[in-house]
Amino acid sequence: MRYADLEAFLVVARTRSFRRAAQERGVTGPALSQSVRNLEEELGLRLLNRTTRSVSPTEAGELLVSLLEPAFEDVQSAIAQVKSLSGQPSGVVRVSVPAPALEHLIMPHAPAFLAAYPRVSLELISDARVIDIVAEGFDAGVRLGLEMANDMIAMPLGKPEVYDVVASPDYLARHGQPLHPEDLASHDCIRIRFPSGVIFSWRFEVAGVEFVMTPEGRLILNDARHVVSAAIAGAGIARLARHYTEPHVQAGRLVRLLEDYAATLPAWHIYYPSRRYVPPALRAFLDFYRGILERA
Structure with missing residues (x-):
């Protein structure tokens, strides 16, 4: 055998x-x-x-x-x-990462990681599905908050996520500006559909109480980058993580709305199976990004 x-x-x-x-x-x-x-x-x-x-x-x-x-x-x-007795971690680290976290948290530091660990290879797969990382052959995954199995060890990557509601000056000139989250019901909102089929809910804090709504609108996308483009083009009001909106707000292409009602989402977390022994390549990856977090 x-x-x-x-x-x-x-x-x-x-x-x-x-x-x-x-x-x-x-x-x-x-x-x-x-x-x-x-x-x-x-x-x-x-x-x-x-x-x-x-x-x-x-x-x-x-x-x-x-x-x-x-x-x-x-x-x-x-x-x-x-x-590991060679003193240099080696092997492949496979990570399942949703596109926003991959673009803004993982990829900016990946070249430095590869330079620091020349015998380690990275396979970073952009995927927002809820998956069993062990069954699908991944060493680790990245998800918002603690959306992961109980038998996983999790480590936060960065701070809680700030989400902005934004629209273009052109859209606001044509349709007016919402002053309360409830006003969004009369606006065309650009919606995001997750791989699971669920429409991304919009969360606000009204008088200290969480207010959650499912937006209505004629345009549905599944990629935040396309949502940014559509909002700049005046297709509707969007809700996106601040790292997507900030450059366009600063340039005047987008306007922040409902800032008094802004709510944050939990930070991105990297998680991996609870094992008796963590492979050296994965340990190097975790330690490297923990160091990045501590210096941020």
């Missing part, structure tokens, strides 16, 4: 796809199928249910996954510990 066959089975079981598993491992689909068949023949059990459209573990497959994953984690940790 070969280690490679066990590893191949785990990747197929996790991705639920021979094609995706083959791409991840950098092998051909037939080679991966043969590895799984070798394992099934050795055990005398079917481990995967295969159809033309899907792949899923059998009862025996589920049991094998539950037993193998902790063992493989121990093997990988042991290898990482031995490699």
